[in-house]
Amino acid sequence: MYINEKLINLSLVLLIFMTIPGLVNAASTTPVDQKDLSVKVHYTSPELVEPAEVGKFDIFEMTFEHPADYGEQNNFFDIDITVEFVSPSGKIREIHGFYYDTIAVDNSLWKVRFAPEESGIWTYSYSFTYIPTGSQTTGNGTFNVIEGSNPGFLRQNPVNPFRFQFENREPFVPIGFNTCISTNNIQQMDGGDRSGVFGGKISTDIFLQSYNQAGFNIFRFSQSNCSPDLVDESLSIYYKDNAMYFDLLMKQLRTNDYRIFFGLFGYLLPNNSDVPPQSELFCFIDYVINRWGAYIDIWELQNERSAYADWIKTVAGYLREWDPYNHLITTSFPQPELNEIEINTPHWYLHENVLDSDKVTSQQAKLWKLQNKPVIVGEHGNSSAESEPGNWMTDSALGMRIRSWTAFFNEISLIFWNNSGSTNANSGLAANIYLGPIERQYVHILQWYSNMVIQNDLRMSEVELFDDELMRAYGLTSEEKVGMYFHHYDNHKNILSEKIATYNFPFSGKGYWISPATGMKLGEVVFASGINSLTIPDFVVDIAFLGVADSLLDTFNTDPIAIAWILNLQADGDLDNDGIRDYGPTYLPFGISPLFLIYFTGISTDLDGGSLEYLWDFGDGSRNATRKITAHRYSTGNYFTNLTVTDNESRKASFSFIVRVSDSSDAEGDGTLTLSGLQDITVREGELVLISPHTNELEDDEETGNMNNSITYTATGIPEGASFGERGETWGSRKNFWWVPSFSQSGSYTVVFTVDDGNGISESKKVEITVLDAIPLN
Template sequence: MLDLVSAIVLCILAQPSAEQTPIVGLYRLFELAIVNNKPYANRFTDVDLTVTYTAPSGKKVDFWGFFDGDGRGGGDAASGNVWKLRFMPDELGRWTYAYNWTDGTPGAAGSFVCVKDGAGKGILRPYKDNPHWFAYNGTEPVWLKSYYETGHGSIAQDIDWIVENVYKRLIDRGYNHLQVNWLLSLCCFNQYYLDGPQPQTLDLTLYKDGTPSTSMRLDVWHMMERHLRFLNDHDVAVHMFLGFDGAKNQGPAWARLDRRQQEFYVKYVVSRLSPFANLGCWNFVWEVEGNRQDHELAWARLIRKYDVFGHMITYEDECPRDNFYHLPEYDLAAVENHLIAGPNKQIDRLHWKDPWTHHMAVIASFVGKPVFMSEGNALWRRYWHERTGATQDDLRRAAWACATGGASFCWNGHLKEYELYAWGPTGLPFGQDHPYADSARYVDILADVMTNKVQFYRMRPSDELLSRHDPMRVWALAEEGRQYLVFAGHGEPFAISLAKGNFVDNCWIDSRTGSQMPIRPISVKEDRQVRRFLPPSRSTDWVLVLVAEEIAGGRTGTTLQSDPEAAYTQTILERAERIVDMLGLDDLQKAMQVRDAIADQYRSLRDIHDTRDALIKSAKANGADSEIKAIEQMAKAMQERLHVRYIQQLSAILNQEQVDRVKDGMTYNLVQVTYQAYLRMLPNLTDRQRARIMASLVEAREQAMDAGSAEEKHAIFNRYKGIINNYLSAEGYNLKQASEALRSGSRSGSQ
């Protein structure tokens, strides 16, 4: 199915006829096989195949072909007669090409037509308008949903099996980016899918140490390219993790190549791979310094020299607090999260699983170029979780730590290095019963938020807008005045400085479940306003999203949830927060404690009332009216116990004045409203009479706090108003006359 030959236009030193003109999709792969039967001693180096491509616009691109043995994976430096041209067209229309041999062997010319049908996405580059992020061709932003696929030796397994059991499952889940170990194939070949077919071979080293120009393995190249070709056809970008230097994994070492071998190695790799648009970037290798002139810098300059398509270049920095990504040789930062918490690994390793070290690592790595968290220790179940004790909660938080740091990341949920499976509890984490299925869902939720709830590509890390928060748990991403996203780990409260705007599509998102709790519109009329936010609970990590009306597209976050219980939770939290707002608490931890206490009280009262009402209904239906009074007394006793505990809970957090204000908030401030009405109606009340009125209203408030509805609360106050009125009448006041006098504007009505 994926035989390379089927994709090749075979040309034997002749120009194709017009009817044979190949059709190639935009950003797809043009490939031409050319036979040259000259008996070169070393077909890799004795002759070069050069080609000039001319675009429909007239732009000319000089590039190289490469020797490919028999064109099917056979052959070596001394055998084979097939060379190939590869190219990725980036303009629609007819392209022409002319190739030549450096030894004077006659060349030829031809053409192909680039069409929109079947077009690819293009090459990943830094987004021109906001280089925190990636974009196809630098202009079309893309959220990288990236998985670390670790099957080194899987390139020698049946490609159709790998497609069905690995790649398609990732693609079906929305992954558009893979970090892989098989590009380039330099080590660790025993890591293949044990539940798949046996590999053709485990001898997969790309070349013999020190001699790529004489020992390049064409069969291994064809194995790698079958995988890369399939992924390219499905617009899945590939990040080479192990890269060019096998020395880190006991493979062929860059340091053992002389300058001539280095140049051949890079030029040959580039001529084969750079026409694949899905080559996410060139990576030297993992965990290197970044500033070694004879290693990664010399390599990067060679890549820049030969890659006419301009794929990004990087190295992976284990300790990115001090990095070299500012150098012009590099286009992005690929990082790990070490030496963030401490100056040496003995101290620092205690924090490798901590999400905040991931956040700080990506923040420290940004030098105007995109950051990719290539090896976040909390993000890798394979290798790092067993070494650090990281959990799936750490993984979820680390993912958000990277995203709010303005960075992309990869993760994995399979286990083991040398016991790799596609299926089962240690395999890819997409089965319903897989132990890391939760993590896969967490990443789905994050990707959905970033692509559907906000325009992530317009946003930047904005922790400086936060205050009154825990910086180890709360991080912000924002496009000021238009959209804000705050991750609040463990439900931590925070305040954020908002720029002027009318935010209408607002919600809390549970990062564990994806459930959303709408927030009513927020209007900021002044240039800047600090608003405090209390996440709905401490039981999960919450994400706050605020989106201004100009980019909301008609969406609004004000609709109550369809699930009755969720809608009730939203209602009582909003009600409780309005009460907390009246207290003006500077301590957000205390504010959240009070909010939660009030909301819990509402819920507990609801449960008592619902139980009481259900029992009474049942008693009436069964003709057991005599039981109703006992049911009501039981409910009242439960309310009284709950009331005492609630006041004790509030009193442990607040002073008496603040507790009274909470009580007023729960009863619509009816104590003061009613009291002031009496004072206006009867301005000559004595201190003793005023005190008696206030005492009655306070007693009413204690009962009304436990009532189940606004009507019941008002009914309780109305009952106590009757008691007060009787008292005032006994004191000689004519309340009817006083009321009429108040309406008419007269101040009379006293005794």
């Protein structure tokens, strides 16, 4: 580890706070500069009920407080925190700590994070050492790990090398996205080409929840790739506020059931550098492992950077040696021929004829799989001419549906680069993709299907067609499941009727025909073991088949699908009433107040025939439990609208989107203001509170660079130690509320945020912040 030799006064008072605490033995102290080190242990996690228990693979976090101010300097490498964890079976895991933040003058926080892989009683012993003098304090304790719901980290499937499974051997089918991030806790979702009036800003929590409901389950990001840097180009200056935001984002991702695909360097390092890795690089890798190793599933060395094989071997080898969790390793540009690279992660942007979407996907998959390694397309989306918007096109939703289904049947996975704040963004070669309500519904259906058919022994298989001049077919088979996918590549207008497919089933069972567009069941068939000729139900674009062995039918219970088609009665192509036809789909849920939307939910499906109950939450305080057709009138504002479907076995599925409604006099952003991004928060002492208020009016636009200096944000009731507009990224008038409550600040706080347009119109909203005690356990 790189050491900065700057001396500090080691007058320590060491308090240990545990996000997931346990039983604590008396800690030993060693005189240092005539001072004794005292130790306390506290419970700080808001999620846990039993303070002495943690779920297997969940995060055990220790927070150390000590009286020295490290600020923005790198002298925090003068401190080494080492914790030795011993499992119930006697395995030893050595985990190191990292500097977190300074919460007051001469009062800094340090953390250790660990994900235990065994259930039972664990023991630990720690040392907190000032390296220049060797002075240290030590302590030890125990905690209980229970069998929780976390399946563990991602691993390569040992039966099929192109698939993934968790450590508990549960199969996993990745489909994910990238998106730009900043230390504003804001994302872009369900926006349109509305000159800012219908912009797509939304809080990160709601954003992640909505995409996960749709089936997205892996999130790729890194430093220095449309994201903040963690360290400067010399790898010697660390940016702690950016790292704190990454902490918060990873917690939000895990809370919303995402697996994390994390890039260490992004674009930070130069192409094909002939400089061997230096000590600063290894020091940064140590830091990243210590800080986020307990969260990560996949390490990516670089993003779209060429690197010499020796550099990759050295860096990946170091990562493999020191990563206690043995996470999978990849890099971009991909070099799957190297043994150290365990996943092939190409980037793929295109705008093909949708009649060929399955063909080009299948052809690419064959090339990418030549090294017999899993394939995750690390960035996927549309491409377009320089002069044309490319993230949304009239056929891009259909193309991504066909490519996504074909990718699953060809044993590869896609991670889209998501750009959903507007429908007219990103002209040029890599145009990213708009993942709005219709695109998310397509993913929702695919993931519902893939979770039903996936088994660890699932492999590609042949489907024979009597008429292959009109459609192409793809097959998957295991000992108990069969899947088939058919695409009508001749045209997407005429109905294909009475087409025959022949398949050699390894078992007898029952089959279901399913629409990839709606998830509806289109038919059923009983088949025998061996060769069967199946009549395909009528279809126009594509159709899927799920076959289930007789041995599974008695226990074959499926989750429902939550699908709602939207009818926008203002859908005249000019939703902002500016006299110019808007670019984008007219069905999207935004318009001028009052906005009247009709939702059709009757196509929601439960494959095993269960009855369904529907519950709409319109986001404005009203709800509706109507079955098939629901209508709702919205006034001015932004509304997180959610449909939940429950079957007769209490299995649930949800789907959500944002309804955006502007006042008719506010088409230019000079009328009623809507303040968003605010919700009540509960945290423990020592945990970051980040609030990013925003409005969807015509304010500062990070993508276009347009500045509206008349918009201002203010906050009152700011607690001691908190700031508004001083930490994290700001853009023009936008500000962050940033606060790490100290260990004497438990209680309730009310902060009032106000936005003002400079023309006499403003709106205020309050946020209740509840800070829970760091409960002492010793």
